[in-house]
Amino acid sequence: MAVESKPLENKAHRVATADFNFHNPAEALSNLLQLAIDLLPSQRAALYEYDDQVGGFTPRFAYGIPLRELGHLSSSSEHPILQAALSQLRAISSGETHGSLGLPLAPGTVACAPCISSSKTTGLIFLANDEKDSYDRDDLGIIEVLATRAADILAFAKQTASQNYLFHRLSLLYQASHAITGTRNRQEAIKQTVIHVLKATSADRCEVMILDGGESEALRFHQQIEKSGLQTVNSKPISTIRDYPIHHQVLKDLQPATLSLRPPKGSHEDLNTLEEEGISAAAIFPLATGNQALGFLRLLYNQPDRMIREQEMELAQAIINIGAVGIQDAIHLETAEERANQLEVLDEIGREMTSTLDLEVALENTMKHTQRILQCEAAVLFLLDESGEKLVLKASGGRQMRIRDVAIRLEEGIAGWVTRNKRPLIVNDVRTNPLYHSAIDAQTGLLTTSILCVPLVSRDESLGVIEAINHPRGAFTESDQRMIHSVASWAAIALDNSNLFRRVTDERSRLEATLVETADSVVLTDSSGNIILVNQAAGQAFRINTELATGRPASEIFADHPLGDLLMSEDINLPTTIEITTPKDRVLHATISEITDVGRVAVMQDITALKQIDHMRSQLLGTAAHDLKNPLNAIRLGADLLNDAPLSDQQRKALSMMRRATDSMTNLITGLLETIRVETSANLLYEPVDLNELILLTIDDLRPLADTRKHSVVYEPPTEPTIVMADVSRLGSVLNNLLSNAIKFSEDSGNIEIAVEWDDECITVSVSDDGPGIPEDEISRIFEHLFRGRVTVRDPNNPIEGTGLGLALTKTVVEQHGGSIWVDTTEGQGSTFRFTLPWEPMPKTGSLQK
Ligand code: ADP
Numbered sequence: 092m093a094v095e096s097k098p099l100e101n102k103a104h105r106v107a108t109a110d111f112n113f114h115n116p117a118e119a120l121s122n123l124l125q126l127a128i129d130l131l132p133s134q135r136a137a138l139y140e141y142d143d144q145v146g147g148f149t150p151r152f153a154y155g156i157p158l159r160e161l162g163h164l165s166s167s168s169e170h171p172i173l174q175a176a177l178s179q180l181r182a183i184s185s186g187e188t189h190g191s192l193g194l195p196l197a198p199g200t201v202a203c204a205p206c207i208s209s210s211k212t213t214g215l216i217f218l219a220n221d222e223k224d225s226y227d228r229d230d231l232g233i234i235e236v237l238a239t240r241a242a243d244i245l246a247f248a249k250q251t252a253s254q255n256y257l258f259h260r261l262s263l264l265y266q267a268s269h270a271i272t273g274t275r276n277r278q279e280a281i282k283q284t285v286i287h288v289l290k291a292t293s294a295d296r297c298e299v300m301i302l303d304g305g306e307s308e309a310l311r312f313h314q315q316i317e318k319s320g321l322q323t324v325n326s327k328p329i330s331t332i333r334d335y336p337i338h339h340q341v342l343k344d345l346q347p348a349t350l351s352l353r354p355p356k357g358s359h360e361d362l363n364t365l366e367e368e369g370i371s372a373a374a375i376f377p378l379a380t381g382n383q384a385l386g387f388l389r390l391l392y393n394q395p396d397r398m399i400r401e402q403e404m405e406l407a408q409a410i411i412n413i414g415a416v417g418i419q420d421a422i423h424l425e426t427a428e429e430r431a432n433q434l435e436v437l438d439e440i441g442r443e444m445t446s447t448l449d450l451e452v453a454l455e456n457t458m459k460h461t462q463r464i465l466q467c468e469a470a471v472l473f474l475l476d477e478s479g480e481k482l483v484l485k486a487s488g489g490r491q492m493r494i495r496d497v498a499i500r501l502e503e504g505i506a507g508w509v510t511r512n513k514r515p516l517i518v519n520d521v522r523t524n525p526l527y528h529s530a531i532d533a534q535t536g537l538l539t540t541s542i543l544c545v546p547l548v549s550r551d552e553s554l555g556v557i558e559a560i561n562h563p564r565g566a567f568t569e570s571d572q573r574m575i576h577s578v579a580s581w582a583a584i585a586l587d588n589s590n591l592f593r594r595v596t597d598e599r600s601r602l603e604a605t606l607v608e609t610a611d612s613v614v615l616t617d618s619s620g621n622i623i624l625v626n627q628a629a630g631q632a633f634r635i636n637t638e639l640a641t642g643r644p645a646s647e648i649f650a651d652h653p654l655g656d657l658l659m660s661e662d663i664n665l666p667t668t669i670e671i672t673t674p675k676d677r678v679l680h681a682t683i684s685e686i687t688d689v690g691r692v693a694v695m696q697d698i699t700a701l702k703q704i705d706h707m708r709s710q711l712l713g714t715a716a717h718d719l720k721n722p723l724n725a726i727r728l729g730a731d732l733l734n735d736a737p738l739s740d741q742q743r744k745a746l747s748m749m750r751r752a753t754d755s756m757t758n759l760i761t762g763l764l765e766t767i768r769v770e771t772s773a774n775l776l777y778e779p780v781d782l783n784e785l786i787l788l789t790i791d792d793l794r795p796l797a798d799t800r801k802h803s804v805v806y807e808p809p810t811e812p813t814i815v816m817a818d819v820s821r822l823g824s825v826l827n828n829l830l831s832n833a834i835k836f837s838e839d840s841g842n843i844e845i846a847v848e849w850d851d852e853c854i855t856v857s858v859s860d861d862g863p864g865i866p867e868d869e870i871s872r873i874f875e876h877l878f879r880g881r882v883t884v885r886d887p888n889n890p891i892e893g894t895g896l897g898l899a900l901t902k903t904v905v906e907q908h909g910g911s912i913w914v915d916t917t918e919g920q921g922s923t924f925r926f927t928l929p930w931e932p933m934p935k936t937g938s939l940q941k
Pocket of ligand 1: 828832833836837860862863864865873878879880881882883892893894895896897898899922
């Protein structure tokens with residue numbers, strides 16, 4: 092329906108319904124000003140927008156006047172028109188001409204209205220005419236509608252701008268995260284972080300400092316805006332970033348900070364350094380994941396009055412946070428790769444060390460691996476020499492070195508310290524370390540700057556050291572130390588093994604040489620009786636090819652010879668000794684014994700010569716006995732014949748003396764011969780002997796003698812059988828000697844007693860008498876050859892006959908049987924002689940026949 096309107100309503104309607112292009116706020120606002128001019132009597136119009144940051148109004152559009160001629164309007168401006176418009180929130184005109192001065196668009200009549208959106212003044216609209224006509228109420232009403240519409244356009248524009256910015260932020264963050272997390276390389280992650288931070292800000296330069304364990308890495312990036320508008324970022328490593336107190340603060344608090352010269356912001360010291368560096372402003376951001384600082388990033392501004400804006404700070408920190416995660420990931424990956432690499436090399440070193448017998452080659456290769464994995468200039472291995480006073484360079488990897496004969500004293504240098512203290516040492520600046528000894532460099536031809544030195548320790552004993560020399564980036568780390576420590580462990584094991592191996596081989600060769608070259612014959616078999624060794628002497632004695640014999644069964648090599656059996660048979664008690672005769676009629680005294688974990692050994696001494704001497708001696712003794720005894724017998728016979736001749740008393744006395752003398756001489760000769768025979772021949776003829784029977788026999792033999800002296804001889808035979816292994820004739824002579832001494836030395840009508848006792852180990856036989864006993868000073872001597880006590884000449888006219896050989900012989904025989912003899916006696920009260928015999932059914936030595 093068409094409604095006829097009044098002009099005013101028409102105007103208001105036009106303003107209210109005018110179609111503005113909100114998506115182009117500039118065009119919309121310019122059209123709005125155009126409409127204002129069209130509808131109201133004006134030559135000029137202007138639109139101001141409220142600026143939060145400045146706290147006042149800034150001209151945005153002007154009509155009929157250049158924009159640059161319009162100045163900024165403070166909200167606290169005291170112009171009454173402006174104050175009224177702002178406080179009453181309505182359009183106000185200056186009226187006529189007076190009062191417009193000081194307002195935009197003056198001189199002339201100036202009307203002003205606030206643009207209000209959501210109860211906030213977001214702008215001001217001004218209209219002016221030169222006709223000095225005041226704007227009437229209706230005009231002001233239209234201006235108010237215009238201002239409202241302008242407020243709408245401004246609000247919309249602002250919202251769009253913030254949306255755009257948000258979108259810009261999001262897209263930048265997205266790009267950054269894509270670029271940073273897409274790379275798994277630390278350098279690339281750093282670079283992408285920097286590129287995106289520079290994109291998000293207007294900084295000229297960016298510097299990054301990464302702290303990694305003991306190492307730090309500094310990088311500087313420059314941004315270049317090229318003519319085409321494309322920007323490129325160039326980086327170059329720098330030795331370090333200058334030290335600012337604020338850097339430490341940022342790393343500690345993990346909060347960003349800014350510095351600027353104008354207006355001054357920051358501590359005095361920070362600003363001084365900033366000025367020295369020729370930088371006008373800087374923003375420093377922590378590069379951190381969680382609570383852990385990886386380093387920091389700083390944005391630098393070269394031109395005065397330029398500085399990072401609040402919004403940029405936030406965006407930059409967001410990008411830097413993404414960067415930190417990416418860099419940390421890349422570092423983890425690098426560490427993991429490095430570890431994997433190191434493990435691989437360690438594995439290789441381990442294989443090398445345990446597989447090759449050539450230690451020198453293994454050590455040399457190990458040093459090469461070590462140098463490669465640590466990427467240091469050289470890796471060297473020093474070993475303590477035999478004196479333990481010098482460290483000698485034994486292997487090296489890396490740079491070609493003049494390594495021959497390099498030796499250092501144990502008291503010298505870092506290597507000496509580490510060897511002595513068995514502790515690793517990292518020296519990243521050798522010049523300032525008092526332990527460093529430059530003379531070593533002169534010998535090796537290296538210019539040392541940094542050293543990582545670990546000890547080679549085996550069984551708590553220092554063997555030497557491994558040194559890594561000159562780290563590529565200047566500083567060795569704990570992780571390098573761990574790596575080289577593992578290498579050192581391998582090397583120590585290999586060295587230890589090699590030492591052991593050498594000792595065992597040396598020992599073996601020495602033993603072999605001794606066995607092979609010894610004059611005794613030696614035959615060694617394994618546990619199954621196969622020959623391990625037949626030495627030269629045995630080879631010759633048995634006519635055996637010693638080399639061919641090795642590995643073959645002993646029974647085959649010593650076929651038809653008792654030795655074969657002795658080395659293989661299961662039914663032999665070892666150790667055992669035996670006399671054996673070789674095919675060349677040599678007599679060997681053989682001892683065969685068991686060697687744990689090896690087998691059996693026969694050690695044989697050639698006793699042929701001894702046997703011959705023994706034989707000769709028996710012959711000689713026989714002859715001597717015969718030759719001495721025969722003339723004595725002849726004398727004795729002659730004396731007996733003379734006895735029947737008519738002789739004077741004196742002659743008869745002399746004859747009787749002669750007969751006694753020959754008897755005693757014959758006894759002495761017989762005794763001596765017997766002693767020699769018994770003492771020089773250890774070859775006893777063992778057989779089971781019934782001790783009881785032997786005692787009864789001896790008593791019977793001596794009974795007539797005892798009876799003439801009216802002695803009583805008491806013997807209580809034991810209830811158990813008393814079988815011992817003994818040489819019956821020698822054991823008989825022992826009993827005979829003791830009993831005859833008891834009969835001989837006791838006063839007539841003495842009491843003699845023989846007894847036998849036994850326990851688990853031995854049998855004890857005792858012969859007691861109540862005769863004269865033995866003086867204390869003689870007790871220790873009665874078992875000596877030819878010793879006779881004072882008792883024998885107690886009656887000088889009737890001395891007790893004897894040779895002084897009986898007890899000596901008795902002792903020898905008892906000991907030959909493995910027993911012992913002693914006497915318990917008190918002078919004047921009698922004597923008890925006791926001897927023991929081992930209570931053992933089997934022979935100790937002797938023939939194999941059972
Ligand atoms: P002989 O009987 O020929 O003198 P022995 O060697 O048998 O030599 O004895 C050495 C010495 O030991 C004897 O001379 C004697 O002094 C002392 N003797 C040995 N048996 C007895 C004994 N039953 N009583 C006292 N003295 C003894």
